[in-house]
Amino acid sequence: DAGITQSPRHKVTETGTPVTLRCHQTENHRYMYWYRQDPGHGLRLIHYSYGVKDTDKGEVSDGYSVSRSKTEDFLLTLESATSSQTSVYFCAISESKRSSYNEQFFGPGTRLTVL
Amino acid sequence: QKEVEQDPGPLSVPEGAIVSLNCTYSNSAFQYFMWYRQYSRKGPELLMYTYSSGNKEDGRFTAQVDKSSKYISLFIRDSQPSDSATYLCAMTGSGNTPLVFGKGTRLSVIA
Numbered sequence: 001d002a003g004i005t006q007s008p009r010h011k012v013t014e015t016g017t018p019v020t021l022r023c024h025q026t027e028n029h030r031y032m033y034w035y036r037q038d039p040g041h042g043l044r045l046i047h048y049s050y051g052v053k054d055t056d057k058g059e060v061s062d063g064y065s066v067s068r069s070k071t072e073d074f075l076l077t078l079e080s081a082t083s084s085q086t087s088v089y090f091c092a093i094s095e096s097k098r099s100s101y102n103e104q105f106f107g108p109g110t111r112l113t114v115l
Numbered sequence: 116q117k118e119v120e121q122d123p124g125p126l127s128v129p130e131g132a133i134v135s136l137n138c139t140y141s142n143s144a145f146q147y148f149m150w151y152r153q154y155s156r157k158g159p160e161l162l163m164y165t166y167s168s169g170n171k172e173d174g175r176f177t178a179q180v181d182k183s184s185k186y187i188s189l190f191i192r193d194s195q196p197s198d199s200a201t202y203l204c205a206m207t208g209s210g211n212t213p214l215v216f217g218k219g220t221r222l223s224v225i226a
Contacts, residue, residue, distance in 0.1 A: 033213065040123070042203065042218035043159070058213060090158055104214060106158030 003027050004107035006091050012113045019078040021110050023091030025071075031094040031102065032074040034058075034066060036087040037109075043090065049074055081114040088112075118142050121204055121217025130226050134191040138204035138217045141185065145206040145215075148180050150189045153201045153219065162202070163189065194224045 003026030013019055023032060033048040035058075045058030047066040055066050063085060065077045078085055089110045094102035121138045128134055136150075146167055151159035163178040165171045165187075171178045177190040187206075191198055204217040 040218065042121070043205075043216040045213050048213055092158075103161050103164070106160065108158050109156075 004091060004093055004105060006089075006107040006110045008110060009108065010111045012115065013081055014115050015082055016080050019081050019112065019114075021076045021089055021091075021112070023074045023076070023107060025074075025093050027093060027095075027105070028071060029093040029095045029105075030071075032068065033092040033094075033104065034064075034074065034076045035090045035092065036060065036085075037090060038087050046076065046089075081112075083114050086112060086114045118215050119204065119206060119217045122220055123218050125221040125223060127223045127225060128194055130194060130196060130224055132194050132224070134189075134194050134198070134222060134224075136189040136191075136202050136204075136220050136222070138187050138206075139185055140187070140206060140215075142206075142208070142215075143182075143185070144208040146209065147207050148178070148187050149205040149214070150176075150178055151203045151205060151216075153203060155200075159203055196224050196226045199223045 005024045007022045031050055034046040035043045037043050044060045046060055046064050047055055047058055049055045049068040052068055067075045091107040092104040094104045119140045148165045150163040152162045153159040165178045165180050168180050168182045175192045179188040201219040201221045203219040205214040207214050
């Protein structure tokens with residue numbers, strides 16, 4: 001398995017509280033991604049990073065921010081959690097190869113419940 | 116219309132059956148086509164990858180891409196209970212652009 005860990009694995013929080021999810025990799029891959037997975041919607045990209053301090057928005061970025069100060073860590077922050085952010089969050093990593101597709105390796109997921 | 120459409124199922128088949136899973140897409144710039152398998156409460160893992168049109172076979176699995184019809188398929192021969200999972204199609208236009216996923220099809224193979 002690719003060396004990707006996510007923490008916490010489960011979290012229950014209340015509406016309005018800040019939440020930070022952490023993704024840690026030991027593969028030294030350049031690209032890191034945050035997705036959310038919901039019934040009826042599949043996997044949707046929230047934000048991604050293509051290097052330290054280099055990030056970009058995905059399809060569903062509203063209400064989320066990210067930071068990447070080290071190659072191995074990518075943080076996802078919900079500044080003020082809402083019930084609509086109840087979901088399973090997956091981190092993924094990939095290497096940079098200009099000439100071919102970069103396989104994405106996924107972490108085990110974080111199950112977040114916002115009450 | 117979403118860029119990638121995939122029937123969510125669920126799909127239930129007897130052991131040994133041939134399974135056909137499909138996705139359609141609207142973006143003609145897509146060139147890389149993937150199938151991911153996701154077991155319950157796990158992260159997705161890459162099953163098959165195809166570049167542009169054509170077929171690719173790996174054991175009991177065959178991936179097909181028809182770019183003219185914007186249609187991709189995954190066939191599973193001699194399906195096994197261990198194939199029970201959610202199968203997600205994904206695609207992208209180039210190596211470093213983010214993937215666009217289908218909603219996933221939940222498959223159950225009954226022994």
